[in-house]
Amino acid sequence: MSAGVEVIAERPERRRVLITGLSSYWGGRLAQALEAFAEIEAIVGVDSRDPTRELERTEFVKVSNQHALIQRIVRAARIDTVIDARLVVDSITTSRQRAHESNVIGTMNLLAACAGEGSPVRKFIFKSSAHVYGSAQTDPAFFTETMARSSPASNPIERDVAEAEASVIDFATKQRNVDVTVLRCANVLGPDVNTSFSKLFALPLIPMIAGFDPRLQFVHEDDVVHALEHAAVHRLPGVYNVGADGVLALSEIIGLLGKRPLPVLPPWGTGVLTSPLRALGVQIPPEMQSLMRFGRGIDNRRYKASGFEYGYTTREAVRAFSEHLRLQPILRGVESSYTYEGEVERFLRRSPLTRQPEERDRRTSGTEQEPFGI
Amino acid sequence: MAPRNTSLAPSPEAAEDEAALDVPERDRMRSLLPAVETERRIDDWGRSERIEGVFDATLVEFFYRYWFRCEVEGVENVPADGGALLVSNHAGALPPDAAMIGKAIRDEHPQPRPLYMTVEHFFKGYPGFSALLPKIGCVPAHPANVHRLLYDEGQLVLVFPEGRKGTEKLVKDRYKVQRFGRGGFVEAAMRAEAKLVPVCVVGAEEAAPVFARSKLLQKATGLLYFPLTPTFPWLGPAGMLGYLPAKFRIRFLEPIDTTLMGAEPAEDKALVQSVAQEVRARIQENLHEMVSRRKSVWLG
Numbered sequence: 001m002s003a004g005v006e007v008i009a010e011r012p013e014r015r016r017v018l019i020t021g022l023s024s025y026w027g028g029r030l031a032q033a034l035e036a037f038a039e040i041e042a043i044v045g046v047d048s049r050d051p052t053r054e055l056e057r058t059e060f061v062k063v064s065n066q067h068a069l070i071q072r073i074v075r076a077a078r079i080d081t082v083i084d085a086r087l088v089v090d091s092i093t094t095s096r097q098r099a100h101e102s103n104v105i106g107t108m109n110l111l112a113a114c115a116g117e118g119s120p121v122r123k124f125i126f127k128s129s130a131h132v133y134g135s136a137q138t139d140p141a142f143f144t145e146t147m148a149r150s151s152p153a154s155n156p157i158e159r160d161v162a163e164a165e166a167s168v169i170d171f172a173t174k175q176r177n178v179d180v181t182v183l184r185c186a187n188v189l190g191p192d193v194n195t196s197f198s199k200l201f202a203l204p205l206i207p208m209i210a211g212f213d214p215r216l217q218f219v220h221e222d223d224v225v226h227a228l229e230h231a232a233v234h235r236l237p238g239v240y241n242v243g244a245d246g247v248l249a250l251s252e253i254i255g256l257l258g259k260r261p262l263p264v265l266p267p268w269g270t271g272v273l274t275s276p277l278r279a280l281g282v283q284i285p286p287e288m289q290s291l292m293r294f295g296r297g298i299d300n301r302r303y304k305a306s307g308f309e310y311g312y313t314t315r316e317a318v319r320a321f322s323e324h325l326r327l328q329p330i331l332r333g334v335e336s337s338y339t340y341e342g343e344v345e346r347f348l349r350r351s352p353l354t355r356q357p358e359e360r361d362r363r364t365s366g367t368e369q370e371p372f373g374i
Numbered sequence: 375m376a377p378r379n380t381s382l383a384p385s386p387e388a389a390e391d392e393a394a395l396d397v398p399e400r401d402r403m404r405s406l407l408p409a410v411e412t413e414r415r416i417d418d419w420g421r422s423e424r425i426e427g428v429f430d431a432t433l434v435e436f437f438y439r440y441w442f443r444c445e446v447e448g449v450e451n452v453p454a455d456g457g458a459l460l461v462s463n464h465a466g467a468l469p470p471d472a473a474m475i476g477k478a479i480r481d482e483h484p485q486p487r488p489l490y491m492t493v494e495h496f497f498k499g500y501p502g503f504s505a506l507l508p509k510i511g512c513v514p515a516h517p518a519n520v521h522r523l524l525y526d527e528g529q530l531v532l533v534f535p536e537g538r539k540g541t542e543k544l545v546k547d548r549y550k551v552q553r554f555g556r557g558g559f560v561e562a563a564m565r566a567e568a569k570l571v572p573v574c575v576v577g578a579e580e581a582a583p584v585f586a587r588s589k590l591l592q593k594a595t596g597l598l599y600f601p602l603t604p605t606f607p608w609l610g611p612a613g614m615l616g617y618l619p620a621k622f623r624i625r626f627l628e629p630i631d632t633t634l635m636g637a638e639p640a641e642d643k644a645l646v647q648s649v650a651q652e653v654r655a656r657i658q659e660n661l662h663e664m665v666s667r668r669k670s671v672w673l674g
Binding site for chain 2: 137138142144147209210211213215246248249251267293294297299300304305315
């Protein structure tokens with residue numbers, strides 16, 4: 001199972017990577033992370049919006065889900081690795097139609113762009129979600145990669161994720177020469193990423209469904225970026241669960257956050273109550289309702305067996321998030337906002353007057369020289 | 375559209391590879407289990423040391439010592455380490471037998487360890503039970519849960535193969551061990567290379583006698599079944615705990631080692647059935663013997 005792990009860095013050739021959803025949180029973070037790898041010769045990012053993060057050598061191309069255009073980019077730039085970090089897994093981030101458009105139609109188009117005679121693509125990494133397992137009464141306590149969900153998907157996000165993943169798996173069975181990696185990520189928690197759970201945990205009192213205390217598992221945002229990076233630099237065909245160690249009861253999480261539970265959501269007819277709650281600023285989208293009732297745990301051992309190490313356990317991720325919540329009122333407004341300026345980026349990358357990234361000194365991380373060194 | 379959650383490019387070879395994992399590979403997968411975080415007082419199954427401790431020191435202690443006056447035989451038959459599947463007879467409305475078996479191991483065993491009790495999926499969906507039962511060591515009876523507990527974590531798991539046929543049976547059918555499902559528990563133990571420990575409980579069947587069941591009230595409350603007992607539903611939900619003070623005797627029988635049954639015994643359906651029948655027969659035989667030696671239901 002893990003015998004096929006082989007570091008691509010050992011191969012002589014240089015890599016060329018395409019990242020979809022460059023302007024999404026994951027796309028931007030991943031591009032920043034991959035820029036540090038010398039063996040990755042080129043990073044191309046596509047998105048329909050401007051990038052939201054400062055990138056040094058990533059080339060941005062503004063393009064929507066048109067497979068003909070993406071195919072031309074892939075072939076022209078001789079892309080060998082495609083990382084699809086575009087999946088919408090939380091219905092609060094965008095409208096239902098746009099999520100469906102991106103998740104199902106977008107994935108289909110991207111796969112079409114990577115397939116076909118003479119395609120240079122040898123590796124496809126798909127960021128999926130543990131939503132494919134759903135959350136139901138008859139679930140096992142820990143889903144392994146080979147288990148199917150126990151009941152059909154009942155909400156749009158879960159249906160979209162299942163459909164998108166099914167088309168990736170179909171692609172994998174047809175394109176035998178492409179290594180396809182699917183990463184099923186647990187719900188993400190972290191200071192920068194905006195999810196239904198981070199919204200819920202920021203409330204002063206945390207609503208629960210009366211009589212239920214679901215077991216929940218999270219993964220820290222940095223670990224998701226590292227997991228994508230790990231898949232990018234190693235040869236790991238197959239499906240992998242990505243979720244931090246530890247499954248916590250919701251009441252335990254509320255305790256760690258230093259908050260109080262508010263078990264007011266009625267166990268029956270919970271769905272009816274969600275629209276008046278939305279007016280009050282509490283959003284519980286449908287895919288979250290079943291999680292608030294039955295929870296979900298995934299078995300993360302397969303990815304660990306491939307050599308991946310998590311930086312945070314679920315408990316540590318919750319604690320990190322709670323520290324962020326305490327700092328938030330102080331940091332509000334201080335965060336530097338980056339705006340993409342196409343002309344400036346072009347000048348920095350193209351002008352003969354600027355030094356190109358390869359020539360620049362490697363960024364030294366962290367420790368600056370102390371002026372009054374002891 | 376049917377979502378296919380199987381691993382990519384499913385091929386028969388891949389499935390064989392998985393089955394033929396050699397022992398070091400198994401040990402490696404075990405070593406990758408999440409480490410215990412000592413600051414946590416709840417485990418990954420939702421079991422809470424604190425809440426279980428409170429129950430253990432109060433309600434369970436009272437019933438075990440003073441109300442049922444439990445007497446335990448053969449507790450040394452429960453292995454001190456490694457996965458073992460305890461198989462017991464089962465009876466009574468909201469059966470007290472599981473809690474008493476857990477308490478017997480905790481109090482009488484030279485090396486006590488926690489017992490995970492399997493319960494129906496139904497409870498995970500019923501408000502109140504859903505939040506409470508995992509806290510005191512109950513897990514839904516999913517084959518994957520039993521396998522992980524036995525094989526990967528090497529824990530003690532208690533099953534009642536009679537299932538609802540046991541709890542629903544009326545007082546006139548007491549100590550008639552019902553059919554043992556389809557032998558799924560034997561397969562689970564075989565796959566997990568765990569020992570099977572048959573357990574006999576005398577007393578539970580008189581402590582919470584069910585005189586009748588109400589189909590109408592069952593539908594109205596959405597419960598699994600609606601028993602009519604001396605105290606339930608007359609005293610409200612607390613009437614579920616209105617046990618009669620029957621004398622409890624718990625006997626742990628000699629363990630059956632499933633690893634001595636050849637390679638892949640779980641695939642041999644005839645063997646699975648005969649082991650299941652053997653376990654049932656041993657429990658029934660011991661129950662008859664224990665009941666025949668008992669002078670009084672209440673005094674023992």
